[in-house]
Amino acid sequence: MKNRIIILSAFVVIVSCSSPKPKINRQTTIDSVAIVDDRMQDSTKILVSDLPIRFDSTDVLLHTVGLVEFKRRGKYSKYSSTSYSSSDIASNYFKSDNFRGDFINIIFEDSSGRRLLTKNKITIKGGVFLRQLYDLTKQAYLLYVVYDRDTNGDSKLNSEDIESLYISKLNGTELTKITPELHEFYDYRMLKGDNGLYYRTLEDVNEDGELTTQDRFHYFYLEFRKEGYSKKEYYPLDIIKDLHDQIHP
Numbered sequence: 001m002k003n004r005i006i007i008l009s010a011f012v013v014i015v016s017c018s019s020p021k022p023k024i025n026r027q028t029t030i031d032s033v034a035i036v037d038d039r040m041q042d043s044t045k046i047l048v049s050d051l052p053i054r055f056d057s058t059d060v061l062l063h064t065v066g067l068v069e070f071k072r073r074g075k076y077s078k079y080s081s082t083s084y085s086s087s088d089i090a091s092n093y094f095k096s097d098n099f100r101g102d103f104i105n106i107i108f109e110d111s112s113g114r115r116l117l118t119k120n121k122i123t124i125k126g127g128v129f130l131r132q133l134y135d136l137t138k139q140a141y142l143l144y145v146v147y148d149r150d151t152n153g154d155s156k157l158n159s160e161d162i163e164s165l166y167i168s169k170l171n172g173t174e175l176t177k178i179t180p181e182l183h184e185f186y187d188y189r190m191l192k193g194d195n196g197l198y199y200r201t202l203e204d205v206n207e208d209g210e211l212t213t214q215d216r217f218h219y220f221y222l223e224f225r226k227e228g229y230s231k232k233e234y235y236p237l238d239i240i241k242d243l244h245d246q247i248h249p
Contacts, residue, residue: 040067048067062109097129100125102123124146164177165199
């Protein structure tokens with residue numbers, strides 16, 4: 001075990017401990033993913049594609065897309081990385097295999113053309129290229145932290161809603177949600193030499209609309225194979241529960 005080095009989550013740049021606690025408003029119906037993105041009807045903002053990013057040793061360009069407000073500069077309006085770094089798009093944070101911001105979509109570009117990540121209404125908080133998997137197997141995947149449900153009922157998709165974990169191929173195809181519905185994505189980890197992804201979610205089991213110590217963690221393992229991947233839930237705490245049952249029958 002000494003030689004098995006644990007690779008900590010690259011989402012430390014994406015998941016912030018200071019973020020507001022998400023809430024679930026169970027008094028209203030939580031809609032399924034919206035097809036039409038009504039945010040683009042906001043006349044006070046402009047749709048902007050940031051300058052492209054590309055992960056080392058790959059051939060796909062990613063253009064993150066967001067809505068930004070113009071900043072007044074004399075008699076003309078201007079937007080730039082300094083103008084909107086704290087606004088609705090902030091992909092100027094790109095380091096190694098990670099990027100973060102508040103994007104409404106991503107455009108992928110390679111030799112076969114350009115394509116959108118999704119046609120659904122979502123907010124992408126950030127993403128990470130699974131570099132270790134790529135180095136070991138040449139399988140290229142991206143993980144994304146996404147707000148895809150207005151869980152608190154304020155008509156916005158932001159940090160006050162439940163975070164979900166998505167995965168796609170590097171070229172943006174086969175986007176798939178891998179966290180259960182209304183589970184908060186908590187963290188993930190890859191182990192060196194292991195072609196798999198471990199991750200946790202938190203479920204509001206008492207249905208009080210808050211995520212607290214009274215709720216339940218779930219554990220999942222994503223196993224990558226030559227063709228795709230498979231997901232399974234595992235139960236590391238069963239051995240402790242079994243011991244408790246033996247002591248307190």
